[in-house]
Amino acid sequence: MPAIHYLRIWLACVRYSLVRMMMFRADFIMWSLVEVFWVMVNLMLIGVIYRHTDSIAGWGPYEMLLLFGTSRLLQGMLMGFFWSSLFEMGRNIRTGQFDFTLAQPGNPLFMAATRKLDMDSLVNVIASAGIVVYAVHKLGLHPGALDLALYAALLGSGLVIHFAALLLITSATFWLIGTQGIEGSYFTLFDFARLPREAFRGVASLFFVYGLPAVIASNIPASALLHGFNLTHALWLALTAAGWLALAIFVFNRGLKRYSSASS
16 A cells, blocks of 8 residues: 555544544543653652752763653654554454454554544643753754754654553453553663663663663653764664564564454
């Protein structure tokens, strides 16, 4: 199917999500406020910590704000564009309603992963972008158009890592009865993305930096704004994202072969 058709399908899903948001405006407002509340809680925590120290693993308060904003940007984009769809996919696999996804005219993964958008989570993206802009201003940085483009590209690679990790977790539903507890573990593991890479040592570094690359997904884009573009780090992030995405797609496709429809 040509790419233009997938774009039209995605735009139809965006329109559906907007209409649904307008139907449940109070729900949208409430969850948007919850997202902003959690951002404020984390900002207060950072403020309290830096009242008692000037640096954490070499990162000052505004550098930490930049890292925090970057990590929240990644999580907000994942939640806004993919979380509801992938979460629903796991539920549909368990109930047999995944048949409807397979019957649609398009790639099953695309159809399953882009069905819904969470508009309240996209509010978190706006708030997180504001934090990044504020931190950049306080640090006296003056990124040009190319710097911002490279930052966006690195964010894209980080988002691919987050998406691949969530897809791997959700795809486990093809083999397991339920993955609700495993899906929740995503947030626990990727909460470490808001910490500086230099803070991890030994086994923790092997696991969170190299094994499960939650840390580099946010640290490398933030470091690119702070210290300039690093080709080695960019290639590391891009190759890691490509490897994780390839693994996630492979597991998803293997799971499809095991799937028993509601009619079988």
